[in-house]
Amino acid sequence: MRVLYFLTGSTRGLGAALAQAIAAGTDCTLVTLSRQPACHAARRHDFALDLADLDSVERWCTSDWQGHTGIPRHGRAVLINNAGIVDPVAPMINASRDAMRRAIAINVTAPMMLMQWFASQLAAFADTGSIINISSGAGRRPIAGWGAYCTTKAGLDMASQVAAIEWQPRIRVTSLAPGVIDTDMQAQIRATSEADFADVQRFKDLKTSGALVTAEAVAKRILELDSQGLLPAGLADIRSLSVKPSELP
Numbered sequence: 227m228r229v230l231y232f233l234t235g236s237t238r239g240l241g242a243a244l245a246q247a248i249a250a251g252t253d254c255t256l257v258t259l260s261r262q263p264a265c266h267a268a269r270r271h272d273f274a275l276d277l278a279d280l281d282s283v284e285r286w287c288t289s290d291w292q293g294h295t296g297i298p299r300h301g302r303a304v305l306i307n308n309a310g311i312v313d314p315v316a317p318m319i320n321a322s323r324d325a326m327r328r329a330i331a332i333n334v335t336a337p338m339m340l341m342q343w344f345a346s347q348l349a350a351f352a353d354t355g356s357i358i359n360i361s362s363g364a365g366r367r368p369i370a371g372w373g374a375y376c377t378t379k380a381g382l383d384m385a386s387q388v389a390a391i392e393w394q395p396r397i398r399v400t401s402l403a404p405g406v407i408d409t410d411m412q413a414q415i416r417a418t419s420e421a422d423f424a425d426v427q428r429f430k431d432l433k434t435s436g437a438l439v440t441a442e443a444v445a446k447r448i449l450e451l452d453s454q455g456l457l458p459a460g461l462a463d464i465r466s467l468s469v470k471p472s473e474l475p
């Protein structure tokens with residue numbers, strides 16, 4: 227079946243690995259939403275969008291996308307809300323209010339707007355759909371220094387669970403904790419001071435002990451789980467899901 231993917235944050239880390247894996251699929255079309263879009267290629271359409279600018283997200287949903295008619299109808303469509311930021315990393319009493327607002331916009335509000343757009347427009351571009359929101363274990367337990375990150379990922383988890391029950395069975399919505407991935411975000415976490423993030427040494431140890439997973443491996447697993455229908459509706463953690471052995475290369 228031909229699959230149309232919408233992906234945010236395709237420039238680096240997990241998003242770049244997802245974009246590369248999707249682009250390699252023969253029956254896939256990719257639409258990316260990123261601050262620095264790559265160039266258009268066959269079956270790839272890149273839109274410039276800063277998710278912190280919610281007016282631009284609104285414009286994209288109501289006019290930029292509507293004016294884009296070059297994409298044929300597909301059997302299935304998948305929205306992957308991958309873009310996210312960990313900033314501000316600081317005790318909540320010190321965290322910049324602007325940075326907290328920015329985190330909420332990028333990690334929760336923009337993904338919710340795109341989810342709503344996707345659900346309301348799906349019939350125009352595909353028969354069935356799924357939404358994969360890239361969440362974090364940090365949304366499921368409190369971590370000192372990550373007030374904004376924990377709060378926004380918890381918000382994304384709840385928005386996903388509400389959408390999952392409202393939109394079933396037409397759209398399967400999953401909020402997926404992807405494990406600890408070797409990306410710029412992890413480098414940024416390791417670079418924070420112990421005063422801002424008391425648990426920083428544990429993240430340095432994860433890196434030196436080789437416990438981080440590559441973005442490529444995580445991307446491949448997410449796409450396999452989705453295409454095999456193995457992502458559950460609601461909350462999920464990639465570490466407790468397995469792909470069907472017969473499908474492994």
Ligand SMILES: NC(=O)c1ccc[n+]([C@@H]2O[C@H](COP(=O)([O-])OP(=O)(O)OC[C@H]3O[C@@H](n4cnc5c(N)ncnc54)[C@H](OP(=O)(O)O)[C@@H]3O)[C@@H](O)[C@H]2O)c1
Nearest residue numbers: 235237238239240261277278309310362406407409410411
């Ligand atoms: N790495 C981990 O261990 C880990 C663990 C749990 C969950 N996650 C989640 O996994 C997802 C991907 O993380 P990652 O590790 O790949 O992070 P990353 O390497 O820091 O990449 C973040 C991506 O989000 C994009 N982004 C940030 N701000 C944006 C904005 N205002 N507008 C549009 N795009 C924006 C970035 O684009 P620019 O290049 O334009 O900045 C980049 O493509 C995130 O949601 C993160 O919370 C990661």
